[in-house]
Amino acid sequence: MDTQSPHRYSLAIVSRGDAAVRRDATAQNSRFVRVFEALVSAGIAAQPAIYDESFTDAVRDQLLAVDGVLVWVDPIHQGKTREQLDALLHDVAARGPWVSAHPDVILKMGVKEVLYRTRDLGWGADTHRYDSAAAFAAEFPQRLRAGGPRVLKQNRGNGGQGVWKVEALPNAIPAVRVLHALRGSHPEDMPLDAFIARCEPYFGWGGCIIDQPFQPRLPDGMIRCYMSGARVAGFGHQLIKALIPPPPQGPESPEAQPGPRIMHGPDAPQFQALRRRMEDEWTPQMMKLLAIDEALMPVIWDADFLFGPRDGTGADTYVLCEINASSCFAIPDEAPAAIARTVRERLVNARP
Known part of the structure; x- marks a missing residue:
C-alpha cells in the first residue's frame, strides 16, 4: 500500500437508484x-x-472525474435494461477512466450465449443456440422430443x-x-406452438435463446464460484428451488x-477440485476462446454450476448454467479484499 499517499487513486461504484437515493448515498449506508x-x-x-436514466449527465460527469469505475447493475431491473447505461460506460471508458466490467466484456462472457460458445470446455453440456424465432420454431420441437426435458434461457x-x-x-x-x-411460478400445460410464440420477444434485445438439457441433480443445489479476474475469490452453495415444481402448500x-x-x-476443502479446474483450465480456456485479455476480466464475477452426472470414480462433475458479470452480489467475506487487490493492480497498470 502507498503509505505516503493513502488515497492515490479514486473510484466510483455504480448502482441503480432514484434521485433521493443518489442524494443521500454514502459509502457507509451502501x-x-x-x-x-x-x-x-x-x-x-x-x-x-447512483445511476438512473433520468440523470445520466450527472452520472457521466461524476465518472469522468475518477480513475476507475466499478458497476453493479442488473441486466433487467423493474422493466429497465442496461442499454443507456452501457452506452454511457462506453463513452466514459473511451475518455479515460477504467471501467469494470466493461460492457464489451459482459457481452462476451456475461450473457447466456457464453454457454453455447464454451460448450466444448469441460463445463459444457448438450447446448444449442437459436438465433431467430423461425429457427426456434423449426428446431426446438424435434430436439425436445428426442432429448428429454430442456431448459431455455433468454440471452440477457x-x-x-x-x-x-x-x-x-x-x-x-x-x-x-x-x-x-x-x-412464485406454477407449472403450466399448453400447446407447444403457444409456448414458442410466448418466447418470441426474447429475440429482441437479447438476440437469441440458449437451450440446455435439464440437470436431474438440480435438487442437490447450485455452486456459485466467485472470481476476481482469473482467480477464485470464494464459493457459495445454495439449495435452489427455481425450475423445481412448488410443493402442495x-x-x-x-x-x-x-x-x-x-x-x-x-x-474451502470441498471445492478445491472445482477451484483447480476454474483457475488452471476453464477460465484460461474461456479467455482464449472469447479473446478476453486478463487485464479486462471483471474484478468480480461468478460462474454458477449445477452438479452433473458422477464420473466413473463416483466424483462430482459440474455443468455451467450461468455466468454473472453485470451485478455479482452478495459475495463471500473474503471477496472485498480480493476485489481491492485486483482494482489496485488495474489502476496501477492503467496509469501512464
Missing part, C-alpha cells in the same frame, strides 16, 4: 460498505455513483427472468409442461423458498 472499506485500505478513495436476464424448464407431454397435439424460473410457502446461500472462502 450495501457495498465492505467493498468501500477494502478499497480505502488499499489506498483507493471510493464514492457511490437475471433473477430467473426468461428461463424455462420445458417438458413434452404425451398428447396427440404437441403440448408441453413449462415452469418459469421466476420465483404453494410457491409462496416457506417450503418453496430457496435455502440460504452458504458462503465459503477460496480455500
